[in-house]
Structures are given as structure tokens and as C-alpha cells.
Amino acid sequence: MKKINFVKFVKKHILPTHLLARFVLIILLPTIALQMVVAIFFYNRHWDTISRQLANNITGEIEGVVEWVKSNPPKMDEHFVQLSQVLRMQFSWHAGETLPESGKLRKSPASSDLRSAIKNLPYPVQTWSEKDGHQQILIQLPEGVLGVSVPRKRFYSSTVIVFLIWMVVSSFLLFGIAFLFMKNQVRSMVRLAKAAELFGMGQPMVRFKPEGADEVRQAGQAFIEMKERIERYLTERTTMLAGVSHDLRTPLTRMKLQLSMMEQDEVTATLNQDIADMEHMLTGYLAFAKGEGKEQMEHIELTPFMTDLTEKFKEMGLPISLHIEQPLAILGRPQELVRVFSNLLSNAQKYAHSVVVSVGKRDEDVQIIIDDDGPGIPAKKRADAFKPFFRLDKSRNSATGGVGLGLTIVRDSILAHGGTIKLETSPQKGLRVLITLPEKE
Numbered sequence: 001m002k003k004i005n006f007v008k009f010v011k012k013h014i015l016p017t018h019l020l021a022r023f024v025l026i027i028l029l030p031t032i033a034l035q036m037v038v039a040i041f042f043y044n045r046h047w048d049t050i051s052r053q054l055a056n057n058i059t060g061e062i063e064g065v066v067e068w069v070k071s072n073p074p075k076m077d078e079h080f081v082q083l084s085q086v087l088r089m090q091f092s093w094h095a096g097e098t099l100p101e102s103g104k105l106r107k108s109p110a111s112s113d114l115r116s117a118i119k120n121l122p123y124p125v126q127t128w129s130e131k132d133g134h135q136q137i138l139i140q141l142p143e144g145v146l147g148v149s150v151p152r153k154r155f156y157s158s159t160v161i162v163f164l165i166w167m168v169v170s171s172f173l174l175f176g177i178a179f180l181f182m183k184n185q186v187r188s189m190v191r192l193a194k195a196a197e198l199f200g201m202g203q204p205m206v207r208f209k210p211e212g213a214d215e216v217r218q219a220g221q222a223f224i225e226m227k228e229r230i231e232r233y234l235t236e237r238t239t240m241l242a243g244v245s246h247d248l249r250t251p252l253t254r255m256k257l258q259l260s261m262m263e264q265d266e267v268t269a270t271l272n273q274d275i276a277d278m279e280h281m282l283t284g285y286l287a288f289a290k291g292e293g294k295e296q297m298e299h300i301e302l303t304p305f306m307t308d309l310t311e312k313f314k315e316m317g318l319p320i321s322l323h324i325e326q327p328l329a330i331l332g333r334p335q336e337l338v339r340v341f342s343n344l345l346s347n348a349q350k351y352a353h354s355v356v357v358s359v360g361k362r363d364e365d366v367q368i369i370i371d372d373d374g375p376g377i378p379a380k381k382r383a384d385a386f387k388p389f390f391r392l393d394k395s396r397n398s399a400t401g402g403v404g405l406g407l408t409i410v411r412d413s414i415l416a417h418g419g420t421i422k423l424e425t426s427p428q429k430g431l432r433v434l435i436t437l438p439e440k441e
Contacts, residue, residue, distance in 0.1 A: 019189065023182040031171055039164060048113075054155045055117040061087050062148055063121060066139060069093070069146055088154060092147035099126055099140045114155045188212025192220050197418070199227055245282050252278060299440060300337070302328045302359055302366065309341055310357060318349045325360035329440045332417050340413045341370075343406050344433055348372040352430055361439065365419070370433040371426035382423040386411045 016022055065083060080091035114135055115127045124140040133152030138145055188211045195208040210220030252275055259268050259275070303324055310322045348355045352372030359368050377385055388408045414421045419437040426432035 055113040059117040090149035095144040319354040372430040373428035374430040
């Protein structure tokens with residue numbers, strides 16, 4: 001039986017994934033633990049000590065009254081008026097009576113210490129609690145029964161409740177203030193993550209500036225500097241390759257002119273083909289280096305977009321069918337996506353007899369599937385198919401040429417749109433291209 005790592009299980013399935021929620025737990029759990037420890041310690045020390053002391057004081061006062069009654073048996077209730085006012089307890093005298101055979105005893109936490117102290121008197125005692133909180137005490141004396149009614153405030157201290165309420169309220173207040181500060185710090189990190197996501201998708205970052213704590217500001221500034229270095233590198237690479245392409249096209253053009261003035265034979269035909277291949281490779285290299293970063297992101301309705309695209313390939317003789325589950329929209333660069341899907345459909349047109357394009361929604365993404373019945377790509381070579389300048393076997397490349405950049409450009413474009421692309425086996429035993437793109441809300 002496989003052992004479960006408890007720590008990993010808690011991190012993966014129990015702990016929250018959002019940073020703000022984790023910050024809340026970091027502050028909330030120690031606060032609750034501290035309150036519990038303080039409350040328990042305070043209750044055991046303060047409550048127990050104060051309650052016992054109050055009970056002992058009441059017992060001492062009652063014991064003094066008992067001794068006074070024994071030496072001066074009262075004959076009228078007014079004898080207890082002054083005692084009741086001074087001791088803040090109600091006394092009553094029942095001459096010649098005895099305790100009931102079975103007394104009512106209602107235990108309550110507030111009167112437990114008082115009951116324990118009263119039972120230390122050398123006389124039979126019965127105690128019970130009334131609904132209004134008064135503690136009723138009956139003491140059997142030789143001449144009769146002494147009744148004592150002790151108000152709740154004499155044996156109960158409200159300090160504990162006041163302390164607990166104040167502690168909880170102040171904790172919630174401080175936690176609310178801490179939560180606002182934490183939320184502000186997390187917001188700056190979320191903005192940094194959003195800026196990185198937009199930059200990765202080739203979209204402009206609107207009003208991004210480093211903010212928050214020093215460490216977050218440092219990360220934001222490092223991101224801006226990295227973005228500037230990447231943009232500068234891409235600009236320099238594009239400029240360099242554009243210059244190289246221009247410099248190479250000039251001698252190639254001269255060579256084409258010279259060959260056109262020569263007598264046409266098999267040699268000149270071969271040279272013309274070589275020159276055409278070189279121009280084709282230069283165009284592919286330049287397209288790979290430039291990318292499509294200058295085109296602006298736009299709202300694209302997929303139903304008319306994919307319909308127009310597939311209709312063009314139908315006119316070129318490709319048996320293609322389109323299935324769209326529901327109206328969907330994405331945010332993308334229209335011309336770049338036209339080139340992406342045209343590249344994929346052109347490959348299918350070269351190697352397959354029929355193509356099926358499906359568009360639908362899966363979870364929060366738009367899924368576009370292109371299935372063909374061609375020879376497909378072996379599973380072990382599908383990862384390599386996206387590598388620059390990688391050429392597949394004869395079944396899919398030697399007859400048509402190419403420089404091995406088509407799928408590379410397609411993959412880079414899909415990733416720049418925040419999507420993914422996979423190569424699988426289609427139901428027709430050919431190639432399936434599965435593309436997911438974020439749906440525009």
C-alpha cells in the first residue's frame with residue numbers, strides 16, 4: 001500500500017492556493033491559538049481564584065450570621081433587615097422547621113465554588129440555583145432553618161466575560177487592519193503577474209509601475225528592465241536578419257538576371273531552382289525572426305473568421321468541413337492567426353484527402369481541432385516537429401521542401417496568444433492538431 005505524505009497532502013488538498021488566503025491563515029491561526037492559550041490561562045487562574053475567594057467571603061459572612069442566630073435566636077424577620085442591607089444578602093428564619101427530605105439541587109458553573117464552600121459548615125445544608133441566578137441556601141440549626149438568598153453578583157465576576165469580549169473584538173479589529181494591508185501588498189504582486197502575462201502574450205502593459213513593498217518594487221523594476229532587454233534584443237535580431245536578407249537578395253537578383261540572359265538548358269534550370277529555394281529559405285528565416293508583434297490585438301468572432309478561412313481552402317479544392325458548437329470570441333491578432341491556420345490547413349491539403357475543423361468551448365478556453373486523414377506524424381517525433389529547422393521524414397517533407405519553421409512559427413504564435421498546441425492522432429488515423437486559446441469575456 002502506498003504511503004501518503006501528510007505534509008504534501010495538506011499543502012496540495014487543504015491549504016489555500018491564493019497568496020492572500022495564505023497570508024490570512026498565517027495571521028489568523030497564531031492569533032486564535034494565542035487567544036485560546038490566554039483565555040484558558042486567564043480562566044484557570046483568575047476565574048478560579050476570584051470565584052473561590054468570593055465564595056469563601058460569603059461563607060464567612062454566613063457563618064458569622066449563623067453564630068449570631070445561635071446566640072440570639074430571632075423572633076421577627078425585621079432582625080435581618082440591617083444584615084441584609086449590610087451584607088447584600090436576603091435572610092429568613094424558620095423557627096422549629098427542618099430541612100426537606102429531598103432538596104432541590106440545580107448545579108451551575110457559577111455556583112459550584114459557593115456550594116463547595118457552604119458545605120464546609122458544620123450543619124446540614126441544602127443549596128440550589130434559581131432561574132434569576134440567585135443562590136438559595138438552607139442551613140439546619142438546632143432552633144430552626146436559616147434561609148439565605150445570595151444575589152448572583154455576590155459570587156460571580158463579570159471580568160472574564162468583559163475580558164474575552166474585549167480580546168475578541170480587538171483581535172477582529174486588528175485583523176481587519178492587517179487584512180487591508182495584506183490585500184494591498186497582494187494587489188501589487190497581482191498587477192506584476194498580470195503585466196508579465198500581457199507581455200508574454202504580446203499585449204501592451206497599461207500604466208504598469210512598480211509599487212508595494214521594497215521587494216515587490218524590486219521585482220517590478222527587474223521585470224521592466226528584462227522587458228526592455230528582450231524588446232531591444234528582438235529589435236536588433238529583426239534588424240540584423242532584415243539586413244542580411246536584403247544583402248543576400250541583391251546578389252541573388254543579379255544572378256537571376258544573368259541566368260535569364262543565358263541560354264536556357266538543364267544547368268540554368270537547376271540554378272534557377274536553387275535560387276528560388278534560397279529566396280524561399282530567406283523568406284522563412286525572416287518571418288521566423290520578425291514574428292508578428294507589431295499587429296494589435298483585436299476582438300475576433302470565430303464563426304465568421306473560421307468560415308471565411310475554410311471557404312478559401314474549399315475554393316482551392318480541399319475537402320474540408322467546419323463544425324462550430326456555439327458563437328465564441330477570442331482576443332488575438334487577426335492576420336497572424338490567419339497565417340497560423342493557413343499554415344496548418346496547407347499542410348493538411350498537401351498530405352490528406354479530407355479535413356475536419358471543430359470549434360468549441362472546453363472549460364474556460366476555446367478549443368480548435370484540425371483532423372485530417374493523412375499519414376500523420378509519429379508520436380516519437382511530435383515534440384521535435386516544433387523545433388526550428390527540424391524536418392520530418394519523407395512522408396511529410398521531402399517532396400514539398402520547406403525550411404522546417406512552419407510549426408515553429410505556429411507554436412510561437414499560439415503561445416504568444418496565451419494558448420497551447422498539441423499534436424495527436426486523429427479519428428481518421430491521420431494528424432490531429434489541438435489548439436486552445438483563452439476565450440474573450
